[in-house]
Amino acid sequence: TAWRVLESGGSELDAVERGCGQCEIDQCDGSVGYGGSPDESGETTLDAMIMDGNTMEVGAVADLRRVKNAIGVARKVIEYTKHTLLVGESASLFAVRMGFPYEDLTTQKSLSLYSEWLNQSCQPNYWKNVVPDSSKSCGPYKRREEITCKEEQSSSQRSVHNHDTIGMVVIGVSGTVASGTSTNGAIHKLPGRVGDSPIAGAGSYADSTAGGAAATGDGDIMMRFLPSYQAVEYMRMGTDPTVACQKVISRIQKYAPEFFGAIICANTTGSYGAACNKIPGFTQFHFMVSSPLLSRPTEQVVDCM
Numbered sequence: 001t002a003w004r005v006l007e008s009g010g011s012e013l014d015a016v017e018r019g020c021g022q023c024e025i026d027q028c029d030g031s032v033g034y035g036g037s038p039d040e041s042g043e044t045t046l047d048a049m050i051m052d053g054n055t056m057e058v059g060a061v062a063d064l065r066r067v068k069n070a071i072g073v074a075r076k077v078i079e080y081t082k083h084t085l086l087v088g089e090s091a092s093l094f095a096v097r098m099g100f101p102y103e104d105l106t107t108q109k110s111l112s113l114y115s116e117w118l119n120q121s122c123q124p125n126y127w128k129n130v131v132p133d134s135s136k137s138c139g140p141y142k143r144r145e146e147i148t149c150k151e152e153q154s155s156s157q158r159s160v161h162n163h164d165t166i167g168m169v170v171i172g173v174s175g176t177v178a179s180g181t182s183t184n185g186a187i188h189k190l191p192g193r194v195g196d197s198p199i200a201g202a203g204s205y206a207d208s209t210a211g212g213a214a215a216t217g218d219g220d221i222m223m224r225f226l227p228s229y230q231a232v233e234y235m236r237m238g239t240d241p242t243v244a245c246q247k248v249i250s251r252i253q254k255y256a257p258e259f260f261g262a263i264i265c266a267n268t269t270g271s272y273g274a275a276c277n278k279i280p281g282f283t284q285f286h287f288m289v290s291s292p293l294l295s296r297p298t299e300q301v302v303d304c305m
Contacts, residue, residue, distance in 0.1 A: 001021075002020075020181065028166055036109070037113075038187065040122075047064070049181055164183070179212040202225075202229070206232075215228050241273035242273025262285040276305070
């Protein structure tokens with residue numbers, strides 16, 4: 001969809017918006033758009049961002065409720081406000097003022113995911129240091145007086161099977177770069193949780209003087225390292241896109257060896273690459289490429305490191 005927009009004369013931002021928007025309509029992997037990844041209260045909320053690598057403008061929404069076209073609303077943040085990020089109920093009110101309809105993001109699928117989770121004693125969830133024991137029961141929880149500082153591994157909770165993001169980097173014919181993301185976030189997240197996807201430099205980053213990158217995976221860990229920004233800066237220094245992606249992943253590995261995540265990178269000449277962290281059940285990362293050198297969109301695969 002994004003490639004067709006470019007071929008028909010649309011801008012790089014148009015391509016990102018329409019491409020990510022198509023995934024919202026298609027409910028890609030159940031982890032993008034409505035009807036997937038219900039939070040602890042059973043509601044699906046959306047995060048999205050879009051970035052213009054010419055002007056460095058960013059539009060983003062997080063915890064967007066009852067509006068399906070999150071990437072479209074993010075684009076309107078650039079076009080009609082001087083802000084970068086709008087969140088929660090206020091983001092939804094902005095969307096309605098911009099002409100987007102209120103729609104229910106809950107489906108039979110998301111309701112069944114939610115009820116299954118409740119029946120499994122709310123496992124897995126994202127609480128720690130609380131009573132009752134969050135690894136065995138549902139809340140409501142209270143904080144425990146004594147805190148244990150052991151970092152609990154989250155790779156078993158967030159895996160390739162239950163959380164992903166549509167991330168896109170578009171390089172125009174003149175080298176102009178745009179990027180964007182859209183997701184419904186981590187399944188069973190605490191209401192109000194925002195991951196890496198709508199955060200500039202974390203979920204994606206675009207700079208028409210260097211390139212663009214987009215990340216996917218365990219956003220709570222990955223956003224701490226601004227991986228997309230870091231990858232673009234590596235490419236600015238002349239680093240090959242594949243190596244730039246690998247350096248970003250290895251940097252996170254030092255602190256969180258079990259994290260689930262991957263990143264795609266492309267520079268202004270159209271060279272691209274990707275990298276991912278190897279964990280049980282996730283040993284390869286698949287991504288799609290469209291370019292004038294390819295007759296049709298082509299799936300590419302990299303081995304995780």
